[in-house]
Amino acid sequence: MNIAVAIKHLYPYADPLRDFIVLDNGPELVLRPGAEEKGRVRYEIKPPQNGEESVEGVHYRYGIDYNRLTEGEDYDIVERGPYIAAWNLDAPQPTEQELQAAWETYQEAEANKPPQLTENEQLRAENASLHGRLGDVEVIMAELLSI
Known part of the structure; x- marks a missing residue:
């Protein structure tokens, strides 16, 4: 299903760049419980000055080093698929069932259209x-x- 086309079929005057945003991030890494501590790495941003106390986000930050983790044990690769990332219309955001129904009616309308x-x-x-x-x-x- 093409979510953006289904939304445009439901709301023909909606602007896809202003009224809603559909994203597909592709495969994403999802940590399993307990793996965050195993792969946690402290990255230095800038050293503190003399007498200055280290502040997280200013002098250092924590991140996950996936090279220290094992796929299948510590994290999984999950395909989330397309999703509505932002919704700025006054109308309520459509559910999956409403989007699926709009997509099917759009496909029927396109199939019945005379060829160009x-x-x-x-x-x-x-x-x-x-x-x-x-x-x-x-x-x-x-x-x-x-x-």
Whole structure:
């Protein structure tokens, strides 16, 4: 399901860059319980000055070093899929069921739409139409001459 298209089908006047944002982060790493302490690393940002006390976020920060962890034991790789990251419309945010229903109705509408003609096919159709009208004019002219 394309969530952005389903939302546009539900709310045709919604702007995808201002009213809602759909993201897909791809595979994400999810830590298992207890693994955070095992992979925790202190990264120095800047050393404190003489007499200054170290402050987290200013002089250092903690991060996770996944090289110290084992996939399957300490963390898993999970595919979250697309999701609504921001919702700025006045209307309530649609549920998964509403999005799925909108996606299905959109697909039905697209399937029932007449096929788009290429520029070349459009020119051929116009030429055939004009040729048919020219034949009608010739018939009318022949009838007028016979009178």
